Amino acid sequence: xxAWFRQHGRALAAAVAKVxxxxxxxxxxxxxxxxxxxxxxxxxxxLSNLSGIAQRTxxxxxxxxxxxxxxxxxxxxxxxxxxxxxxRLAAVRFVPRNEALAALRRTGALAEVFAALEHNPLPDAxxxxxxxxxxxxxxxxxxxxxxxxxxxxxxxxxxWARRLAALIRLARSGIFLLGALLGIGLVAVTFNTIRMQIxxxxxxIEVAKLLGATDxxxxxxxxxxxxxxxxxxxxxxxxxxxxxxxxxxxxxQSLAATYDASFQLSHLAPADAAAVAAxxxxxxxxxxxxxxxxxxxxxxxx
Amino acid sequence: MIGFSxxxxxxxxxxxxxxxxxxxxxxxxxxxxxxxxGAGKTTLFKLIAAIExxxxxxxxxNGQNVGALKRTAIPYLRRNLGLVFQDQKLLYDRSVxxxxxxxxxxxxxxxxxxxxxxxxxxxxxxxxxxxxxRPIQLxxxxxxxxxxxxxxxxxxxxxxxxxxxxxxDAASAERIIELFLSFNQVGVTVLxxxxxxxxxxxxxxxxxxxxxxxxxxxIAGAAR
Numbered sequence: 001x002x003a004w005f006r007q008h009g010r011a012l013a014a015a016v017a018k019v020x021x022x023x024x025x026x027x028x029x030x031x032x033x034x035x036x037x038x039x040x041x042x043x044x045x046x047l048s049n050l051s052g053i054a055q056r057t058x059x060x061x062x063x064x065x066x067x068x069x070x071x072x073x074x075x076x077x078x079x080x081x082x083x084x085x086x087x088r089l090a091a092v093r094f095v096p097r098n099e100a101l102a103a104l105r106r107t108g109a110l111a112e113v114f115a116a117l118e119h120n121p122l123p124d125a126x127x128x129x130x131x132x133x134x135x136x137x138x139x140x141x142x143x144x145x146x147x148x149x150x151x152x153x154x155x156x157x158x159x160w161a162r163r164l165a166a167l168i169r170l171a172r173s174g175i176f177l178l179g180a181l182l183g184i185g186l187v188a189v190t191f192n193t194i195r196m197q198i199x200x201x202x203x204x205i206e207v208a209k210l211l212g213a214t215d216x217x218x219x220x221x222x223x224x225x226x227x228x229x230x231x232x233x234x235x236x237x238x239x240x241x242x243x244x245x246x247x248x249x250x251x252x253q254s255l256a257a258t259y260d261a262s263f264q265l266s267h268l269a270p271a272d273a274a275a276v277a278a279x280x281x282x283x284x285x286x287x288x289x290x291x292x293x294x295x296x297x298x299x300x301x302x
Numbered sequence: 303m304i305g306f307s308x309x310x311x312x313x314x315x316x317x318x319x320x321x322x323x324x325x326x327x328x329x330x331x332x333x334x335x336x337x338x339x340g341a342g343k344t345t346l347f348k349l350i351a352a353i354e355x356x357x358x359x360x361x362x363x364n365g366q367n368v369g370a371l372k373r374t375a376i377p378y379l380r381r382n383l384g385l386v387f388q389d390q391k392l393l394y395d396r397s398v399x400x401x402x403x404x405x406x407x408x409x410x411x412x413x414x415x416x417x418x419x420x421x422x423x424x425x426x427x428x429x430x431x432x433x434x435x436r437p438i439q440l441x442x443x444x445x446x447x448x449x450x451x452x453x454x455x456x457x458x459x460x461x462x463x464x465x466x467x468x469x470x471d472a473a474s475a476e477r478i479i480e481l482f483l484s485f486n487q488v489g490v491t492v493l494x495x496x497x498x499x500x501x502x503x504x505x506x507x508x509x510x511x512x513x514x515x516x517x518x519x520x521i522a523g524a525a526r
Contacts, residue, residue: 003410006410006412007408010407203391203393204393204404206391207391207393207404208404208407208408209377210351210353210380210385210387210391211380211381211385211404211405211452212377212378212379212380212381212405212408212456213377213407213408214374214377214408215373215374215377217377217407217408
């Protein structure tokens with residue numbers, strides 16, 4: 001067991017020594033790997049932020065019925081009774097026109113416009129939550145209510161939120177595919193770097209093999225080199241993502257302020273950052289593994 | 303210790319370098335392998351060290367059928383052999399000491415023990431004072447001694463040298479041969495390939511003479 005640790009310790013030391021012996025090459029490799037990793041990692045971070053918005057927004061399908069401004073109170077009351085008795089609806093909420101105006105006046109963006117109005121232009125409204133969320137059922141319900149007396153307009157409210165959620169799902173798939181492609185790229189970069197390293201040490205490897213070195217002994221320092229490169233690349237990637245989010249955050253905050261809202265981009269969670277580092281280390285190891293294995297197979301006795 | 307039974311080696315393209323070679327070498331023997339260039343001496347050594355595999359026949363080393371060894375077992379076979387290559391295969395970007403340390407790097411010795419063994423091997427070949435030098439700074443004879451030190455540092459039971467005195471002056475060649483004799487005296491089985499007929503005749507040891515890939519003669523030492 002001591003010998004096993006000793007061999008691994010020597011291999012790790014050899015890998016670190018190789019990195020230190022070629023600082024420029026190692027830095028460039030880390031930069032290439034870092035940029036390749038930063039794209040999916042940054043995309044993931046942005047999507048996580050967007051998902052947060054989507055989750056805070058209800059995507060339960062809602063149907064809003066706006067009464068005509070000329071509708072009489074009795075008409076509105078009768079409709080309310082009818083809606084509450086409808087078994088297809090899970091919930092019915094009445095929003096009186098005065099309450100709607102008060103709510104709008106509380107939102108800063110249009111407060112001045114609404115304050116200047118001499119009379120309330122808003123109609124009474126009913127916000128309905130249908131039991132069946134299927135788009136066809138919602139459309140049918142909206143069409144039916146639109147024909148009722150006193151109703152000026154029927155609107156399905158949650159469409160945008162559902163579209164946003166669908167877009168996030170689509171973007172997540174895109175990020176996954178991009179990540180997979182760039183992951184293959186990362187393996188190729190490591191493969192090539194290790195290949196170059198092998199070529200510079202070809203003589204030493206061949207002599208060591210002739211003198212009794214096992215494949216494991218030959219492979220080990222290159223495996224560690226692959227992992228070290230992957231980890232160095234992940235540090236670069238996480239730094240790029242962090243810096244980019246910091247820059248974007250200012251712009252997003254400025255944009256949110258124009259809507260009288262506040263929103264702050266959150267950085268990658270420690271668990272996500274650790275996952276990026278672990279993945280980079282694994283892909284570095286994989287690239288090294290492929291590179292050394294192919295080389296060792298080439299120098300096998302015939 | 304080493305046994306060849308009807309061994310043939312044919313390279314892709316049809317070149318046959320060894321044909322129906324059979325012999326056996328016991329523990330503690332010192333045997334010369336002679337023959338002209340291209341006779342098959344180097345190939346014979348490569349088959350013993352599993353650097354190449356025989357096309358047919360059986361090669362036994364320490365009771366192991368080399369041709370049947372799994373890839374993973376070959377390094378352990380080689381660790382029990384001391385190999386001195388015709389082109390020495392020294393690492394010229396490493397020091398003398400680091401060259402001798404190389405076979406110890408994949409053994410289980412601690413750094414301290416490995417260094418002690420490496421220095422003992424360098425002392426044996428009288429190169430300890432030059433341990434920090436690069437091989438390129440050594441003379442031809444010194445480079446050959448360095449190759450021998452690296453071959454014996456793991457204290458192998460079998461020492462194989464391919465043309466160890468080629469391109470050396472008489473004094474250096476004599477020193478190299480004395481080293482092999484000293485290892486043989488302590489029980490190491492030694493196999494030396496050479497085309498120096500005078501050297502072979504002078505020492506009067508068992509000699510395997512190869513001719514166009516065939517074992518033309520197996521001359522016992524006592525008969526000379």
